Amino acid sequence: MTQVDDRLMHDSTRDPATAGAERVSRRGFLQTASAAFLLTGLDRLTPSYVRRIAQSVKVPLGGAPLAPSVSSVDLAIRDTMVDIGGRRASATTINGTIPGPLLRFREGGEAIIRVANGLREDTSLHWHGLIVPNAMDGVPGITFPGIPAGETFTYRFPLGQYGTYWYHSHSGLQEQTGVYGPIIIDPVEPEPFQYEREFVVVLSDWSFENPYTVLDKVKKKADYYQYQKRTVGDFFRDVDQYGWRAAIRDREAWAKMRMSPVDLSDITGATYTYLVNGQPPEANWTALFNPGERVRLRFINSGAGSSFDVRIPGLEMTVVQVSGQHVQPVTTDEFRIGIAETYDVIVQPSGDRAFTIFAESSDRSGYARGTLAPRAGMTAAVPRRRPRPLLSMMDMGMLMGPGGMEMGGTGMAGMDMSGKTGSGSGMAGMDMSTKDMAVAPPSRTAAGSLSAPPGALPVPTAHGPSTHGRANASTPMETRSRLNEPGSGLGEDGWRVLVYTDLRAFKPRPDALHPPVREIELHLTGNMERFMWSIDGKKFSEAPEPIHLTRGERIRLTMVNDTMMPHPMHLHGMWMELENGTMGDIPRVHTILVKPAERVSALVTPNHVGPWAFHCHVLLHMEMGMFRVVQVSEPSVAVRSQP
Amino acid sequence: MSTDRARVCRALSLLAALLGAAPAGGQGMPGGIPHTTTMDMDRQIRVFALADLLEYVPNGTGAIRADGLAWIGGDFNRLYFRLDGEQPVRRSDGQTAVDVTYGRLVTPFWTALIGGRVELRGLGSSRRNTRGLLAVGFEGMSPYFFEVEPTLYVSRTGQVSGRFATSVDLLFTQRLILQPRVETNFAVQAVPEIGVGAGVNDVELGARMRYEIRREVAPYLGLVWSRQTGATAGLARAVGESVGRAGLVAGVRMWR
Numbered sequence: 001m002t003q004v005d006d007r008l009m010h011d012s013t014r015d016p017a018t019a020g021a022e023r024v025s026r027r028g029f030l031q032t033a034s035a036a037f038l039l040t041g042l043d044r045l046t047p048s049y050v051r052r053i054a055q056s057v058k059v060p061l062g063g064a065p066l067a068p069s070v071s072s073v074d075l076a077i078r079d080t081m082v083d084i085g086g087r088r089a090s091a092t093t094i095n096g097t098i099p100g101p102l103l104r105f106r107e108g109g110e111a112i113i114r115v116a117n118g119l120r121e122d123t124s125l126h127w128h129g130l131i132v133p134n135a136m137d138g139v140p141g142i143t144f145p146g147i148p149a150g151e152t153f154t155y156r157f158p159l160g161q162y163g164t165y166w167y168h169s170h171s172g173l174q175e176q177t178g179v180y181g182p183i184i185i186d187p188v189e190p191e192p193f194q195y196e197r198e199f200v201v202v203l204s205d206w207s208f209e210n211p212y213t214v215l216d217k218v219k220k221k222a223d224y225y226q227y228q229k230r231t232v233g234d235f236f237r238d239v240d241q242y243g244w245r246a247a248i249r250d251r252e253a254w255a256k257m258r259m260s261p262v263d264l265s266d267i268t269g270a271t272y273t274y275l276v277n278g279q280p281p282e283a284n285w286t287a288l289f290n291p292g293e294r295v296r297l298r299f300i301n302s303g304a305g306s307s308f309d310v311r312i313p314g315l316e317m318t319v320v321q322v323s324g325q326h327v328q329p330v331t332t333d334e335f336r337i338g339i340a341e342t343y344d345v346i347v348q349p350s351g352d353r354a355f356t357i358f359a360e361s362s363d364r365s366g367y368a369r370g371t372l373a374p375r376a377g378m379t380a381a382v383p384r385r386r387p388r389p390l391l392s393m394m395d396m397g398m399l400m401g402p403g404g405m406e407m408g409g410t411g412m413a414g415m416d417m418s419g420k421t422g423s424g425s426g427m428a429g430m431d432m433s434t435k436d437m438a439v440a441p442p443s444r445t446a447a448g449s450l451s452a453p454p455g456a457l458p459v460p461t462a463h464g465p466s467t468h469g470r471a472n473a474s475t476p477m478e479t480r481s482r483l484n485e486p487g488s489g490l491g492e493d494g495w496r497v498l499v500y501t502d503l504r505a506f507k508p509r510p511d512a513l514h515p516p517v518r519e520i521e522l523h524l525t526g527n528m529e530r531f532m533w534s535i536d537g538k539k540f541s542e543a544p545e546p547i548h549l550t551r552g553e554r555i556r557l558t559m560v561n562d563t564m565m566p567h568p569m570h571l572h573g574m575w576m577e578l579e580n581g582t583m584g585d586i587p588r589v590h591t592i593l594v595k596p597a598e599r600v601s602a603l604v605t606p607n608h609v610g611p612w613a614f615h616c617h618v619l620l621h622m623e624m625g626m627f628r629v630v631q632v633s634e635p636s637v638a639v640r641s642q643p
Numbered sequence: 644m645s646t647d648r649a650r651v652c653r654a655l656s657l658l659a660a661l662l663g664a665a666p667a668g669g670q671g672m673p674g675g676i677p678h679t680t681t682m683d684m685d686r687q688i689r690v691f692a693l694a695d696l697l698e699y700v701p702n703g704t705g706a707i708r709a710d711g712l713a714w715i716g717g718d719f720n721r722l723y724f725r726l727d728g729e730q731p732v733r734r735s736d737g738q739t740a741v742d743v744t745y746g747r748l749v750t751p752f753w754t755a756l757i758g759g760r761v762e763l764r765g766l767g768s769s770r771r772n773t774r775g776l777l778a779v780g781f782e783g784m785s786p787y788f789f790e791v792e793p794t795l796y797v798s799r800t801g802q803v804s805g806r807f808a809t810s811v812d813l814l815f816t817q818r819l820i821l822q823p824r825v826e827t828n829f830a831v832q833a834v835p836e837i838g839v840g841a842g843v844n845d846v847e848l849g850a851r852m853r854y855e856i857r858r859e860v861a862p863y864l865g866l867v868w869s870r871q872t873g874a875t876a877g878l879a880r881a882v883g884e885s886v887g888r889a890g891l892v893a894g895v896r897m898w899r
Contacts, residue, residue, distance in 0.1 A: 215684075220689065224858050228817070230814070231814040232813055232814060233816075252787075255788055256786045256787065257786070258752060258786060258788060470719070470748050471718075471751070472751060529751070532685075532718050539686070540685055623684040624684070
């Protein structure tokens with residue numbers, strides 16, 4: 001069904017309220033008629049993938065049939081009463097559902113999207129990961145004034161890329177209350193992998209509380225939703241296990257810094273219900289397959305405040321696309337998907353059995369769940385949640401000895417950061433240790449330098465003298481690349497976990513080796529006590545200067561996370577080429593989950609002039625000021641005249 | 644009614660402007676595109692009120708004790724109100740102090756406070772005594788998660804006194820929390836007319852175990868030991884008052 005109503009979206013002549021359900025392309029109709037006839041009433045207005053039982057059409061070898069080259073869509077954003085796990089709730093929706101309709105386009109075509117604002121406040125839609133002309137990017141106050149209540153705005157842009165993406169409101173906290181949906185752009189060239197069936201898996205988080213109330217609570221008590229703190233009992237358990245000295249030293253290290261080792265998420269399962277395609281775990285969103293088929297799952301994290309750790313017990317997943325871009329296939333058992341990231345995986349379930357799609361929130365306070373099954377109603381065991389992890393001294397940015405990790409504390413909080421848990425490349429069949437040697441981090445230097453070749457990992461670097469003022473509560477002593485680490489709470493389970501150093505562009509990209517002409521270093525900063533988030537210690541409202549870039553110039557953007565929380569950093573309007581040590585195979589991404597005390601670099605070549613947003617995709621972090629404008633200007637005559 | 648509301652709104656927006664917060668409507672982005680509500684959220688004004696202690700003290704004839712904090716403002720600049728008072732249930736000689744200070748975040752964990760304090764003694768009795776003081780202090784969190792509020796006061800006649808309070812939360816479960824608390828008052832010069840001697844005036848040690856039904860509402864039971872010391876204790880003995888007490892307290896901690 002997935003494809004049917006999506007193609008239906010392209011016909012714009014009818015009322016947007018019924019778009020997405022009733023229009024059936026001639027080709028899709030015959031294949032899905034029997035399924036469609038079973039659907040009645042409200043269900044018929046619902047895009048198929050957000051229904052509880054989803055059955056995709058069989059995908060012909062060589063990929064899905066292409067959408068028309070000019071695709072026209074009508075979207076209506078309005079207040080809607082929705083049902084989340086049997087509980088009525090007030091939401092803001094796109095065409096009446098959470099998530100909104102799947103938009104399916106064709107690479108090389110053009111999208112015309114009319115967005116009608118039925119809310120009593122401004123709205124907007126941003127096409128996450130799509131490189132579009134600046135005025136079509138949909139960031140109110142930056143690229144356009146927003147869509148006022150009662151008005152309609154028409155987005156029109158060429159589709160110059162393929163892949164899995166998503167779209168969401170960039171206004172207020174509407175993203176938290178339901179204004180998001182998936183995008184698929186089918187490639188013109190055949191894809192370098194095959195599958196018989198495909199599903200979109202939109203992961204998200206829902207709160208029955210008003211998001212402005214949630215914000216108010218965390219502004220007044222930042223750990224309001226944190227119910228996994230260490231207790232007196234935990235202390236004595238650690239004493240039993242590690243001795244008094246170690247237990248006290250560990251508590252002391254955190255207490256001295258006034259930091260909590262359990263701050264993995266601000267908003268937790270204490271208020272969130274985690275959703276798969278709009279369905280809570282009890283509703284068990286189910287995707288149907290025929291045993292032996294290859295199934296493509298397009299995972300999208302549309303959450304406002306949650307990273308998910310995704311696995312399908314019993315099935316290995318072959319990652320084929322990340323951020324909508326083909327990568328060399330990597331087989332893994334689990335991956336962490338930061339907010340706004342997309343991962344496309346292919347699985348091959350066999351036998352007459354069901355499989356659970358298990359997406360644990362990274363702080364382990366809850367999970368989203370779906371099922372892959374040959375028949376509706378079949379379920380598989382739902383794994384137990386793992387214990388919540390603790391941040392480590394590594395996350396604090398303590399100095400590490402040259403021989404590896406010198407734990408400032410006891411090691412009880414420590415995560416092993418060796419590459420042993422990484423996933424092997426499915427193509428090359430290399431194991432991680434071999435690959436690790438190829439991308440071994442260079443030795444520590446005083447500061448990162450331009451001399452680092454494109455694609456190389458940033459070198460460990462001591463933090464500079466500035467502590468970024470009162471808006472920043474901590475500065476790591478040293479920051480280093482942590483792209484080879486799976487992240488807090490991952491990698492200790494005896495199965496493979498994807499790491500960023502596993503990602504290689506599908507095709508070698510010799511152009512990526514073009515060296516940068518300058519380097520921009522930005523520090524991600526915050527003060528948890530006041531729930532202030534900022535870049536280089538300045539909130540966006542403090543009117544910091546935009547980051548100035550020139551069209552066509554190649555720069556290295558280095559992000560240094562001074563905080564103890566991971567931040568999914570998103571750059572609008574241009575790709576970030578993630579320098580993960582793969583040199584000429586450097587992958588392109590639109591969002592990077594930057595770990596605590598991590599130094600990450602990306603190469604950027606802007607091709608579109610204008611003010612572009614750059615921000616943390618934790619919704620409240622963005623709204624509290626972890627946001628900048630990247631201003632891309634035409635090269636000046638002087639620059640242009642240079643050889 | 645509506646004019647009252649308008650007046651309140653005007654007063655609040657003036658206050659907001661003074662505190663450096665977002666003016667309604669926002670300001671333009673460079674490039675002429677009007678700022679919408681989206682990008683103003685990081686400088687919103689909020690109002691916070693906490694009754695840290697609100698308890699019944701069964702000693703003697705019984706008393707109601709309160710220690711509260713409120714602020715209005717943004718991330719950096721706030722107007723703080725602090726109330727510390729005790730009112731016996733059957734006698735009319737309670738005392739209350741209210742501090743009104745401007746607070747500015749000066750380091751990530753510390754707010755500097757400057758303003759005034761009004762002390763009211765013998766409330767509702769013939770021995771009523773009021774004095775105003777200049778207040779200078781800090782409010783914040785020290786390493787090891789101690790909430791600390793040291794404040795110095797200067798009277799109109801130049802007498803210097805001070806107050807120091809600190810507390811820490813120990814979690815037995817995610818909702819059952821023990822809060823040890825220390826509070827002490829001291830004076831550089833004696834002020835006998837209000838029963839204050841030079842030196843440390845009093846020390847109070849408390850341990851309150853609360854249960855957070857919600858984060859905002861937590862009933863508690865506590866053990867409190869307090870004692871007047873030195874010259875202050877002498878002055879109290881001279882008028883036949885007891886100088887110390889110890890016992891159980893019961894109350895509720897609330898905020899919004």
